Amino acid sequence: xxxxxxSSLQEIQALYPYQFSNPVxxxxxxxxxxxxxxxxxxxxDNLLGADKFGFHWSQIxxxxxxxxxYYRFQGRKSGTRLDIHTPNGVWSQHIPAERRIRTExxxxxxxxxxxxxxxxxxxxxxxxxxxxVCGQPGVADTELGYVMVLxxxxxxxxxxxxxxxxxxxxxxxx
Ligand SMILES: [Zn+2]
Numbered sequence: 001x002x003x004x005x006x007s008s009l010q011e012i013q014a015l016y017p018y019q020f021s022n023p024v025x026x027x028x029x030x031x032x033x034x035x036x037x038x039x040x041x042x043x044x045d046n047l048l049g050a051d052k053f054g055f056h057w058s059q060i061x062x063x064x065x066x067x068x069x070y071y072r073f074q075g076r077k078s079g080t081r082l083d084i085h086t087p088n089g090v091w092s093q094h095i096p097a098e099r100r101i102r103t104e105x106x107x108x109x110x111x112x113x114x115x116x117x118x119x120x121x122x123x124x125x126x127x128x129x130x131x132x133v134c135g136q137p138g139v140a141d142t143e144l145g146y147v148m149v150l151x152x153x154x155x156x157x158x159x160x161x162x163x164x165x166x167x168x169x170x171x172x173x174x
């Protein structure tokens with residue numbers, strides 16, 4: 001199953017174009033995160049089923065070395081998230097949107113909204129331990145100023161005069 005996942009942002013976009021229909025603030029995905037992001041997009045697509053509820057990524061970026069995946073449902077108010085910063089990382093808490101269930105579709109939407117947030121947060125947590133460059137197990141490299149999660153090999157490479165490869169980001173601009 002895993003080996004059929006798309007391996008670049010362009011391939012993911014080609015498979016699920018609606019998820020990238022309106023990136024508001026830009027989509028920046030480190031190459032190391034690509035398997036996690038491809039799985040996330042696939043899981044969300046399966047979860048949504050036929051009715052996509054206008055789901056799309058509004059912003060994907062890096063913060064403190066790991067990924068933040070922000071999304072919207074067009075024309076719907078989804079729950080919001082609260083990021084709590086602790087010395088051990090960031091915890092996200094889901095604050096549900098005001099509940100006003102009128103139809104079966106509203107109920108379905110609220111369940112999907114919760115499930116999407118759960119998938120998204122799990123993917124973010126996974127990137128806290130993945131090398132930005134290659135996706136191998138990594139830890140936050142905090143010694144050189146800008147925090148980056150790196151494997152031992154890329155941590156060492158960061159300290160070489162040549163530095164890290166420059167092309168480990170893929171982006172779509174909003
Ligand atoms: Zn690496």
